[in-house]
Amino acid sequence: MRLERAAALAPGGVGNIGPGLDVLGMAVTGPGDRVIAERADEPGVTMSGAGHADLPRAADKNAAGIAANAVLERAGTLRDGVRLTLEKGLPISGGQGGSAASAVASAVAVNRLLGNPLDAIALFECALVAESQLSGRHGDNLASALFGGVILVRSLDPVDIVSLPWPAELRVVLAHPAQRLDTAAAREVLPSFIDRASVTAAMANVAAMVAAFASGDMALLGRALDDQIAEPARAVLLPGFVEAKAAALKAGALAGSISGGGPTSFYITDSDSTAAKIADAVRAEYDSRGIACDTRVSRVAPKGALTLADDATSA
């Protein structure tokens, strides 16, 4: 059966999860990016829209377009014509894995349209082509968008991704202030070289987070979620973040940090009631500076684009 139309939905996520720079990621419940892929007469990838007024509509500049083209190339079907429609649920340059979600949803949708010629690792690599071009070669947001849950990217060469368990009571408060931070700028402030003591501390914290995810030890997760490398470097680009984090901790958060490259920040806790208090405290802190801030309480999203159902497929 030759499909005429297929779609896929990818969740947003928290890249890095604090100290795990480019290594840890988690998919979170809430909005996602959806891509509909349809057969078109003209060979190659075209886009019926950019998904957002601030995103490029050219297929070779848009995350969804780049990933779709990589799928056609990898599947050896470049003569096929594919038209993409991107429904952007995640914020642009928000630090919620939006570009990764667009790339992953597109790769999965186009693969479905073609009859699933590519396996999961190949789809990850196709989405990585887009992520590398647009925001740096890292796989944390891609892996959580594709597989869902909490993931560990052990290696990109070769691709080696590990799915981790997580405690059922984990709640994630996302706070998105009305600030925009370019992902590339957020990477430029990272140090090129890091002193060995800081490296040891970072390794220890990331390793302890994995131990905490495995054992369900929320207190350990809170102690280990302590980023002394990227967070101090990026905090200077994000007025109000330091104070918002302090307010979150005071309201009962076990820990918090910048989500991906920011400006979204995230805070972890173990109950809906504390999560609501944290959201209120962070919003109030930004309000006091005249900065609007959207908050939401999420959980880990167990499914990614590969396993999320989408009923838009038709022959």
Place this chain on the structure above:
Amino acid sequence: MRLERAAALAPGGVGNIGPGLDVLGMAVTGPGDRVIAERADEPGVTMSGAGHADLPRAADKNAAGIAANAVLERAGTLRDGVRLTLEKGLPISGGQGGSAASAVASAVAVNRLLGNPLDAIALFECALVAESQLSGRHGDNLASALFGGVILVRSLDPVDIVSLPWPAELRVVLAHPAQRLDTAAAREVLPSFIDRASVTAAMANVAAMVAAFASGDMALLGRALDDQIAEPARAVLLPGFVEAKAAALKAGALAGSISGGGPTSFYITDSDSTAAKIADAVRAEYDSRGIACDTRVSRVAPKGALTLADDATSA
């Protein structure tokens, strides 16, 4: 009941476990260091022997003596007199956690003699005084000697140690060539600053090792046990290591690296039969270079000095 004599036995271990520099450690079965602490008339710590012809007998220069003194100081009983006898089962400057085992066994023995005034974390800190003075301020070997098993040192300030599970089938081949490498020299060759890509790779591997220990995924443990920071720097100090490791991998080892600061190297596998082949291959490789090499096949030692029974205590 006032004790006149108490003793403790601490296992040797594999510091770092490859990429986990100063972060991961595991206690291994086989020889250990034993300390007997007896009441003495003269206040403070004296040693009835250094434990080895090449070790200093002065209590303030010997790992056992330094740790014992720290326990007396911490317990507020510096006027007590303690005489130590150190029975050294582990090699000197071998990379098998010998100095840590001496310090830990001494701290536990003296604490037993005094009626256990100190808790486990305080004992760890007392042994850390010795380790800091003699071989650098790191806690991986100390924690495995004290608690046994596989441990993760999340932080020294404050002390935060996490015990990890491990797969029952894990076998550890230890190969100790007739070379001696000073622990301080082995630290001097480590880079002071590390580029960010290498840091990301190291964090990812250490985190993946913790995931593999938790899930029992031996194949992942093998892929993740890949140290690109300390091992290349120290390999140049250890003629024959690179070839020995290659021979071990060819014989079926899942991975291997330098144990602590060396010269002992270690190799992991999942069966006694493969472990025996690895030991033979490594020994043959060193033999071909005219270097004698002791090998043994160990498992993770589940108990450390805190829980290992020792019947030398008497009133």
